[in-house]
Amino acid sequence: METNRNKSFAKTRIILGILVFLLCAGIIFVYLNKVFSMGDSDANRQTFKAFYSEDKNTIDVMYFGTSASNRYFINPKAFHDEGISSFTMATMGMPLFYVPNLIDEVSKTQDPKLFIIELRWVDKDTDQITDAHIRRVTDNLKISMNKHEAISKSFEYMDGSSGMLGDITTNEIEYLVPIIKYHGRLAQENMTSGDFKITSSKNRTKGYVLSTSTTKQVNQFMSRLSDDRKPLSDLAETALTEVLDYCDALPEDKQVLFVLSPYSVKKPQMPKFNTAMDMVRERGYDVINFNTPEMYEELGIDWDHDFYNSKHVNYLGAEKYTDWLTEYITGNYELTDHRGDSAYDSWEEAYETYRDYVKNGITTVGHKDRIGGEVTIIRKDEN
Numbered sequence: 001m002e003t004n005r006n007k008s009f010a011k012t013r014i015i016l017g018i019l020v021f022l023l024c025a026g027i028i029f030v031y032l033n034k035v036f037s038m039g040d041s042d043a044n045r046q047t048f049k050a051f052y053s054e055d056k057n058t059i060d061v062m063y064f065g066t067s068a069s070n071r072y073f074i075n076p077k078a079f080h081d082e083g084i085s086s087f088t089m090a091t092m093g094m095p096l097f098y099v100p101n102l103i104d105e106v107s108k109t110q111d112p113k114l115f116i117i118e119l120r121w122v123d124k125d126t127d128q129i130t131d132a133h134i135r136r137v138t139d140n141l142k143i144s145m146n147k148h149e150a151i152s153k154s155f156e157y158m159d160g161s162s163g164m165l166g167d168i169t170t171n172e173i174e175y176l177v178p179i180i181k182y183h184g185r186l187a188q189e190n191m192t193s194g195d196f197k198i199t200s201s202k203n204r205t206k207g208y209v210l211s212t213s214t215t216k217q218v219n220q221f222m223s224r225l226s227d228d229r230k231p232l233s234d235l236a237e238t239a240l241t242e243v244l245d246y247c248d249a250l251p252e253d254k255q256v257l258f259v260l261s262p263y264s265v266k267k268p269q270m271p272k273f274n275t276a277m278d279m280v281r282e283r284g285y286d287v288i289n290f291n292t293p294e295m296y297e298e299l300g301i302d303w304d305h306d307f308y309n310s311k312h313v314n315y316l317g318a319e320k321y322t323d324w325l326t327e328y329i330t331g332n333y334e335l336t337d338h339r340g341d342s343a344y345d346s347w348e349e350a351y352e353t354y355r356d357y358v359k360n361g362i363t364t365v366g367h368k369d370r371i372g373g374e375v376t377i378i379r380k381d382e383n
Contacts, residue, residue: 047140051089053202054109057110057111059110060113060335060336061078061084061335062114063086063089063118064090064103065090065117066092066121067091067093067209067311068311068312070090071318072261072312073208073321074205074208074322074354075087075206075347075350076206076348076350076354077354078325078326079351082329083336085338085347090207093133093136094133095133095134097238097243098153100246101146101149105141113254113255114254114255115247115256115257118259118260119276119277119280122240123236123268138151143176151175154175155172205353208354210357214308214314214357215358215361216308216363217362218307218308219303219304219307220309221303222303223270224267226267228270229271229274231272232272237279240280244279244280257286258285260287261290262295263307263311263313270291273291286332299320300320314362315358
């Protein structure tokens with residue numbers, strides 16, 4: 001009898017030892033995947049980290065798009081001025097087809113009244129999308145069926161593509177397990193102490209990105225505008241159609257606003273933007289085109305001082321854009337003014353963070369040759 005007890009005890013110890021080993025191995029695996037992933041200093045990672053840490057049902061406006069979104073709309077300023085609780089979930093070069101996935105992700109913890117969608121991406125074609133454009137979104141989504149669907153969608157859109165897409169794999173495991181992609185970062189010596197911390201850094205300004213470029217100015221060429229129309233690429237047309245179909249299925253209490261933010265538009269781009277805006281309007285959605293001579297004047301765009309490169313405004317331009325869009329939102333949508341509500345103190349704290357960052361004004365001045373004069377509009381009979 002004693003022998004059987006000893007054998008039973010020995011088996012129990014072995015089983016417990018295996019379980020402890022597996023638990024420790026699992027913890028180490030999760031930790032290493034956190035360490036060997038997108039860098040802790042990466043603005044895209046910080047934005048998602050910040051969103052996931054927001055209190056439930058505190059965000060009334062979500063803004064989606066490329067870096068033209070998180071460099072343009074100063075969420076803390078919109079709150080400070082009008083009490084709008086907003087958050088920008090955007091990544092550099094983010095493909096438009098991820099917007100439905102992001103709205104689904106947001107809806108798990110938030111109940112926004114208004115979704116703002118930036119249209120700049122619609123001039124893209126398949127071969128202009130890279131592995132980085134995909135990973136900036138999918139790497140930062142929490143493990144869920146939505147993440148799986150976003151990854152699978154990437155493969156569908158990229159099917160048969162070439163060019164810059166040589167680095168895109170169709171193996172979902174490589175997107176679900178970051179260490180497969182990023183294990184070489186240590187040898188490349190591009191890791192920081194923040195990568196090894198259990199708690200990673202997060203964006204402190206509600207999705208608006210602060211960087212050295214925020215306080216930099218480089219004068220820009222005038223936009224080459226046009227009232228012509230040209231077809232979108234198959235990729236862009238399919239993606240925009242998917243987004244519009246998705247918006248059609250949203251509950252009636254959800255509002256959608258499309259925007260084309262102001263920048264130094266190049267000659268081939270505007271005809272495609274015009275086509276995209278036509279598609280949006282035909283489906284019954286509002287769209288604001290900030291790239292017209294009238295809108296440049298109304299915003300007070302200064303091509304010498306409001307930009308840090310041809311595609312992005314600095315904080316001077318961002319404040320002008322934010323002021324105009326904030327006034328438009330409050331005038332056209334019924335949103336609660338949350339100023340004075342202690343549940344929203346983090347938005348005022350974010351505003352203080354923003355003001356402290358830009359308190360010294362523009363500190364870096366760049367220069368490039370300009371083609372002068374008024375905004376140039378190219379018409380059909382001029383082509």
